[in-house]
Structures are given as structure tokens and as C-alpha cells.
Amino acid sequence: MSKKLTDAQIGAQAKALGVEAAALKAVHEVECRGSGFNSDDTPVILFERHVMRQRLIANGQSKTVDVMMAKCPDLCSASAGGYGLYSVQHGRxxxxxEYHRESALESVSWGLGQVMGYHWKSLGYK
Known part of the structure; x- marks a missing residue:
């Protein structure tokens, strides 16, 4: 079974959302290169260092923010960017x-829709 959505599936979802199919297809292609999975079956992710900082603070981990910003600004920073290649995202x-699991998982945009991890609770996940 293909892990890529068909044009018919995109069209049906666009209709259900009340948006143009071309607009949904464009977001789909740009945000996750047409699939929610990499060739090794891991989900397509993007680790966002500025979100890591925000989530650490929200999760009461201010001391960890200080440590991470000093030791690994590629993983925790006040500024966005510095994403690197798709191939390094799971390693990041x-x-x-290793610093704070919950904040790290919340700092990633996940899969087909590139939904931010901090939406886990509102989406009904444990």
C-alpha cells in the first residue's frame, strides 16, 4: 500500500475542509515532500530549536534552557532556523x-501535516 496520498484523497479532504484542492496539495508537497514518512518508514519530522526553548520554559525547565543554550544552541535557541537536512532531524x-523528553517531542513538527508536537493533548494523544 502506498504511503502517498492520491489526488482523489487530497480532493476529498479539501472538500471536507472547504479549501481548494490545489491549495491543500501545495501545502502537502511543501511541508512533507508528498509523504508523511521517510524511505525508512520513520515519520517526516522537523526539529525546531526555538520551539524547544519555548517548550522547556512552558514545562518549568528554565535551568535546562540555560544549559542547552550554552552547550547546544543548535537544539535550543531563541531564534528559528538552523534546521539542517531532513536526514539529521531524528538525530537532533x-x-x-536527553535533556527533556517531553519538551523535545513537543518541539517537532510531525508527519503528513507537520503538526507541532505540543498539540498532542488537544488531539487526544497520551
Whole structure:
């Protein structure tokens, strides 16, 4: 079974959302290169260092923010960017979980829709 959405599936979802199919297809192609999974079946992710800082603060981990910003600004920073290649994203996530797992998982945009991890609770996940 293909892990890529068909044009018919995109069209049906666009209709359900009340948006143009072309607009949904464009977001789909740009945000996750047409699939929610990499060739090794891991989810497409993007680790966002500025979100890591925000989530650490929200999760009461201010001391960890100070440590991470000094030791690994590529994983925790006040500024966005510095994402690196898609191929290094899972490694960046793994490194960040060593400091604070929940904040790291919340700092990633996940899968097909590139939904931010901090939406886990409102989406009904444990």
C-alpha cells in the first residue's frame, strides 16, 4: 500500500475542509515532500530549536534552557532556523530528548501535516 496520498484523497479532504484542492496539495508537497514518512518508514519530522526553548520554559525547565543554550544552541535557541537536512532531524530529536523528553517531542513538527508536537493533548494523544 502506498504511503502517498492520491489526488482523489487530497480532493476529498479539501472538500471536507472547504479549501481548494490545489491549495491543500501545495501545502502537502511543501511541508512533507508528498509523504508523511521517510524511505525508512520513520515519520517526516522537523526539529525546531526555538520551539524547544519555548517548550522547556512552558514545562518549568528554565535551568535546562540555560544549559542547552550554552552547550547546544543548535537544539535550543531563541531564534528559528538552523534546521539542517531532513536526514539529521531524528538525530537532533534524540539528542534533545536527553535533556527533556517531553519538551523535545513537543518541539517537532510531525508527519503528513507537520503538526507541532505540543498539540498532542488537544488531539487526544497520551
Amino acid at each position: 530529536l534524540a539528542a534533545a530528548t
